[in-house]
Amino acid sequence: MRTDRIVRTFVEYYEERGHRRITGSTLLPPPGDPVLFTTSGMHPLTPYLEGRPHPLGRRLVNVQRCLRTTDLDEVGDDTHLTLFEMLGTWSLGDYEGPRSLGWGYDLLTEGFGVDPGRLHVTVFGGDERTGPDTASLELWQERGVPVELTVEDNWWSNGPTGPCGPDSEIFLWTSDTPPESTPTGDDRWVEVWNHVMMRHRRLDDGSLVPLPQRNVDTGLGLERLATLLQGRRSVFDCDVFDPWRETVPSRWELDGTSLRVVCDHLRSALVVIGDGVRPSNTGRGYVLRRLLRRVLTLLRQDGPGRGLGDLPEELVRHTLDRFRPDGDPGEVRRVLLDEERGFLRLLERGRRVLDRPRFRGPLTEEDFHYLHDTHGLPRELVLGIRPC
Numbered sequence: 001m002r003t004d005r006i007v008r009t010f011v012e013y014y015e016e017r018g019h020r021r022i023t024g025s026t027l028l029p030p031p032g033d034p035v036l037f038t039t040s041g042m043h044p045l046t047p048y049l050e051g052r053p054h055p056l057g058r059r060l061v062n063v064q065r066c067l068r069t070t071d072l073d074e075v076g077d078d079t080h081l082t083l084f085e086m087l088g089t090w091s092l093g094d095y096e097g098p099r100s101l102g103w104g105y106d107l108l109t110e111g112f113g114v115d116p117g118r119l120h121v122t123v124f125g126g127d128e129r130t131g132p133d134t135a136s137l138e139l140w141q142e143r144g145v146p147v148e149l150t151v152e153d154n155w156w157s158n159g160p161t162g163p164c165g166p167d168s169e170i171f172l173w174t175s176d177t178p179p180e181s182t183p184t185g186d187d188r189w190v191e192v193w194n195h196v197m198m199r200h201r202r203l204d205d206g207s208l209v210p211l212p213q214r215n216v217d218t219g220l221g222l223e224r225l226a227t228l229l230q231g232r233r234s235v236f237d238c239d240v241f242d243p244w245r246e247t248v249p250s251r252w253e254l255d256g257t258s259l260r261v262v263c264d265h266l267r268s269a270l271v272v273i274g275d276g277v278r279p280s281n282t283g284r285g286y287v288l289r290r291l292l293r294r295v296l297t298l299l300r301q302d303g304p305g306r307g308l309g310d311l312p313e314e315l316v317r318h319t320l321d322r323f324r325p326d327g328d329p330g331e332v333r334r335v336l337l338d339e340e341r342g343f344l345r346l347l348e349r350g351r352r353v354l355d356r357p358r359f360r361g362p363l364t365e366e367d368f369h370y371l372h373d374t375h376g377l378p379r380e381l382v383l384g385i386r387p388c
């Protein structure tokens with residue numbers, strides 16, 4: 001099942017159950033939001049989870065692009081991407097968790113044809129502040145799905161403060177061997193769908209107060225589900241990456257992990273630029289800069305002449321068509337190439353400075369500060385020129 005059909009099946013299933021489709025937002029949260037990028041489908045809906053009536057009602061469904069850069073070191077494995085799409089549903093003070101979980105189970109097994117024997121779930125087991133989530137536990141027991149109870153892993157929040165609550169995560173077994181162990185015990189269980197019983201707000205002092213309404217917020221990782229439904233092992237092998245696999249390896253010879261990181265970071269950079277961010281030394285612009293510098297470093301590792309000028313044009317267009325149909329591919333390429341030129345100039349300056357006698361030995365913390373403050377050379381760039 002290709003991703004477009006997965007999206008259609010998902011949205012129609014929830015529309016048939018009274019949900020209205022809302023348009024996904026860009027990657028940029030509204031002004032004043034402390035988080036740099038949209039990291040979850042619920043993010044743009046925070047005011048409605050906190051009680052403001054939504055113009056389209058209490059049952060919503062959407063597809064939201066998300067960017068997560070907290071797991072950067074894991075990108076290149078089989079399941080992590082910086083940019084991904086999340087299929088989401090919300091009950092804004094309408095139905096409760098068990099109904100959401102029951103629908104989720106039916107859609108996975110009947111709508112998407114997942115073998116129920118390959119499912120495992122986790123449920124919040126309770127802590128000193130909040131009791132165990134017995135309603136979810138009972139629902140799963142009725143359906144005959146094995147349950148693992150956890151505490152920290154089954155509490156979801158979008159940040160240190162704000163809406164939060166216990167969650168129940170649905171995992172799929174990804175190996176050809178019969179399922180074994182539990183989600184926390186074996187990483188062949190891959191999480192695909194999270195249902196959060198979002199009914200608390202965490203305050204600055206860490207205490208929890210009830211939200212004005214009891215919500216359910218769910219998020220299903222599109223690329224992960226597509227990978228499993230398409231019988232692939234890695235997210236980089238699902239149809240989303242078809243055009244990348246078809247064009248990038250013939251331009252740039254890269255080892256397996258570097259190829260994945262280059263494709264992931266470039267795809268994210270294209271969408272981040274398409275959503276209006278420009279490279280800079282702070283905030284979102286700095287996240288973009290770091291993604292691009294990592295790409296450039298990997299490209300130049302085995303081929304100093306390789307650069308973004310070789311990026312296939314159809315990839316820029318293809319990516320913008322999906323996420324930002326009104327984006328200008330020419331402008332996005334210009335931003336990439338400007339950033340590359342700036343990086344190469346900085347690299348040159350860094351080499352000259354690091355050749356000075358003062359920096360011959362091992363670099364100290366003081367050296368790193370000096371190189372950064374006086375010469376504008378960030379630590380990761382210095383380490384790229386001279387690994388410790």
Ligand code: SER
Pocket residue numbers: 039040041042088156194195196217218219220
């Ligand atoms: N907010 C939850 C998550 O991101 C469910 O969508 O996992």
